[in-house]
Amino acid sequence: MSGKIITNLIAESVLLTKTVKFISGYSPITVFLTAALIVFLVIYNKRRARLVRLIEKIPGPSSLPFLGNAIELNVDHDDSLLILSQFGSIIGRYSLHHGVLRFRFCDSVAFSFEFCVYLHKKSVYLNLPKTMLHTLQPLIHFTPKVILTPAFHFKILDDFIDVFNEQSVILTRKLEHEVGSEAFNLFPYVTLCTLDIVCETAMGRSICAQSNSESEYVKAVYGIGEIVQNRQAKVWLHFDTIFRLTRDFKRHRNYINTLHGFSNKVIRERKAELSDNAFNNNTISNITDGYDDLGKKKRLAFLDLLIQYSKNGAKLSNDDIREEVDTFMFEGHDTTSAAISWTLFLLGCHPEYQERVVEELESIFGDDRESPATMKNLLDMRYLECCIKDALRLFPSVPMMGRSIGEDVQIGEYLVPAGTTAIIMTYMLHRNPRVFPKPEQFNPDNFLPENCVGRHPFAYIPFSAGPRNCIGQKFAILEEKAVISTVLRKFKIEAVDRREDLTLLSELILRPKGGLRIKITKRD
Numbered sequence: 001m002s003g004k005i006i007t008n009l010i011a012e013s014v015l016l017t018k019t020v021k022f023i024s025g026y027s028p029i030t031v032f033l034t035a036a037l038i039v040f041l042v043i044y045n046k047r048r049a050r051l052v053r054l055i056e057k058i059p060g061p062s063s064l065p066f067l068g069n070a071i072e073l074n075v076d077h078d079d080s081l082l083i084l085s086q087f088g089s090i091i092g093r094y095s096l097h098h099g100v101l102r103f104r105f106c107d108s109v110a111f112s113f114e115f116c117v118y119l120h121k122k123s124v125y126l127n128l129p130k131t132m133l134h135t136l137q138p139l140i141h142f143t144p145k146v147i148l149t150p151a152f153h154f155k156i157l158d159d160f161i162d163v164f165n166e167q168s169v170i171l172t173r174k175l176e177h178e179v180g181s182e183a184f185n186l187f188p189y190v191t192l193c194t195l196d197i198v199c200e201t202a203m204g205r206s207i208c209a210q211s212n213s214e215s216e217y218v219k220a221v222y223g224i225g226e227i228v229q230n231r232q233a234k235v236w237l238h239f240d241t242i243f244r245l246t247r248d249f250k251r252h253r254n255y256i257n258t259l260h261g262f263s264n265k266v267i268r269e270r271k272a273e274l275s276d277n278a279f280n281n282n283t284i285s286n287i288t289d290g291y292d293d294l295g296k297k298k299r300l301a302f303l304d305l306l307i308q309y310s311k312n313g314a315k316l317s318n319d320d321i322r323e324e325v326d327t328f329m330f331e332g333h334d335t336t337s338a339a340i341s342w343t344l345f346l347l348g349c350h351p352e353y354q355e356r357v358v359e360e361l362e363s364i365f366g367d368d369r370e371s372p373a374t375m376k377n378l379l380d381m382r383y384l385e386c387c388i389k390d391a392l393r394l395f396p397s398v399p400m401m402g403r404s405i406g407e408d409v410q411i412g413e414y415l416v417p418a419g420t421t422a423i424i425m426t427y428m429l430h431r432n433p434r435v436f437p438k439p440e441q442f443n444p445d446n447f448l449p450e451n452c453v454g455r456h457p458f459a460y461i462p463f464s465a466g467p468r469n470c471i472g473q474k475f476a477i478l479e480e481k482a483v484i485s486t487v488l489r490k491f492k493i494e495a496v497d498r499r500e501d502l503t504l505l506s507e508l509i510l511r512p513k514g515g516l517r518i519k520i521t522k523r524d
């Protein structure tokens, strides 16, 4: 017995001597860092053990330690559609129970392709700067939805319709120049139009992007978008310290200064106007009753609401107000621009549906091609709404959304543990053949009232669902109707690109690489 103890002691001391000899070959710093890394990995793995054990029970492809499936998801920016189609083939390989699929991406991720059940939005978009917020940081830290929601009340939206109409008319004037051309890209035209709309409704100031697309402000909006996109695609740029070393950081700072400079100026001016006159009363309706010095009806802007609330004790600093306005600017123009462009393009691919929409417009306006649409007119455009909805089904402006799971969630037989990141793939969700037979086909009839009966409320969620859903959805649908109807009352649209030839870029917003090429002729 004692012989065995002695043998063990000798073996251990030999091991110790060898270890000391091995370590002494390295500098103390290397030894310390390696030891710290090992301790970190052990603790990290121990903490994640439960999460990994539970998440591994969910069907999904096998993954490498630490890297998970990151390599499979690492596709070029221009191939980002691959991410979407890659999921399609992965879904084919794994029998999906309850629409959940496991993927590991350094951290654990569960992808949900069926009905979205996670409504708790924690920040999974931490790497985006505050000014670029579509799908973004939890926006409403200080302004709960209860404060913001009145901005989208029908009475207030009524005021915005004038803006939608005015900008749509400018759009049709710009499009006139394309009559007779063989093909042109619709996307940039629509984007400038929606940028003008959102600026005027958010800040009450026109930036005239449609007539001056080279302005510093417009350049800054697009510049920021491009930088954020690039940063999002390159994991190492997610770290502020590294990003600060790049040239983009300086450009980013200059753009931010331009955007903030403009918003700050408008906020100051608007505050001064509001304290000068009848706006000072505490009711929102007072703001809209009256005319400005040029005899133009005073309109409420989203900014006025925030100023009003800040006066009523909500304690919003100028920076807080500016951040909210910026959020609207970014949330509200790219998304609607993509949605409008896709709808017009799909109507250009399907003359039969375009004709049906035009018949509906004729039933509302007769042969009048000029009068602006009223709120009632827009609400009467029911078939156009079906087209808009089916376009958002096939090409949801926000093709995937993230949620951090705050507490364990049971989905069928699987327990998705707290700490998992859930990605809801709207793009795939909307292609569920059990909900939408022939899912790839553009079919506005999917949204006729009789065809929606019994459909799961989360089977179609272009605006997300639950407490952190899109605050601007009514605004967006009305805006889309106003712009599309104005265009279709003037022009007949023909798609030049074929759907099957398009390359989709699944960036923050789903968009076609190279835009959407159409051809237009005047309607007589």
Ligand code: HEM
Residues within 6 Å of the ligand: 121, 134, 135, 136, 138, 139, 140, 198, 327, 328, 331, 332, 333, 335, 336, 339, 392, 396, 397, 398, 401, 402, 461, 462, 463, 464, 467, 468, 469, 470, 471, 472, 473, 475, 476
């Ligand atoms: C067709 C147009 C639009 C689509 C498809 C759309 C879609 C969405 C989606 C999917 C979300 C949730 C994102 C996430 O959870 O990660 C969202 C959030 C949001 N949207 Fe939109 N949106 C549209 C237009 C607008 C407009 C016009 C505005 C404002 C004028 C707006 C304001 C917002 C805001 C403020 C949020 C954040 C809400 C929150 O975090 O609680 N959106 N949108």
